[in-house]
Amino acid sequence: MQLLVIRHGIAENPSAVATDQDDSGPSLSKEGKQMMKRVAAGLRELVEKVDVIGASPLLRAQQTAQIVAKAYNDLPVVTVEDLLPDSDPAALMNWLRQHSTVDVVAIVGHQPNLGRVVTWLMSGVKASRVDLTKGGACLLEFSDSASAGNGTLQWLLTPSLLRRIGD
Numbered sequence: 001m002q003l004l005v006i007r008h009g010i011a012e013n014p015s016a017v018a019t020d021q022d023d024s025g026p027s028l029s030k031e032g033k034q035m036m037k038r039v040a041a042g043l044r045e046l047v048e049k050v051d052v053i054g055a056s057p058l059l060r061a062q063q064t065a066q067i068v069a070k071a072y073n074d075l076p077v078v079t080v081e082d083l084l085p086d087s088d089p090a091a092l093m094n095w096l097r098q099h100s101t102v103d104v105v106a107i108v109g110h111q112p113n114l115g116r117v118v119t120w121l122m123s124g125v126k127a128s129r130v131d132l133t134k135g136g137a138c139l140l141e142f143s144d145s146a147s148a149g150n151g152t153l154q155w156l157l158t159p160s161l162l163r164r165i166g167d
Contacts, residue, residue: 003121004107004137004138005140006132007111008056011026011027011060012028036064039162040067042164049103049104054083056081057084064108083108083110085110115132116128118153133159
């Protein structure tokens with residue numbers, strides 16, 4: 001199994017967002033949407049097929065996941081509460097186990113959670129040693145299903161490199 005980990009794109013300034021909106025947070029900025037379309041094209045060059053995409057319920061992650069899903073033939077996006085910014089990496093395991101029979105799972109979320117998830121899956125340590133920039137991504141590979149300390153980092157790329165790959 002492979003796990004494609006993607007941080008959401010650049011969002012609007014939270015202070016510029018209307019206060020009467022729900023608590024799903026700011027949306028992607030125009031720049032963030034354009035950047036993520038090019039990032040998604042780069043991801044598609046590197047990872048030919050994705051079987052399932054899970055995303056944090058926050059708006060910027062949902063929008064990022066929809067852009068990535070479109071690059072993968074409009075794959076449906078599953079909302080995963082355990083991808084919220086302050087979630088425990090171990091909590092995500094239940095959702096990952098549900099998809100242990102597929103080849104490639106993609107997740108879209110936030111820092112510091114994604115850094116902790118990647119570090120934990122590679123080392124078993126619940127601390128962030130990986131910094132994903134907005135729109136950045138990495139690919140972990142597991143010999144079987146995902147588990148703590150069992151992941152091998154295949155690559156970690158910035159959004160600028162992913163855009164170049166997609167162009």
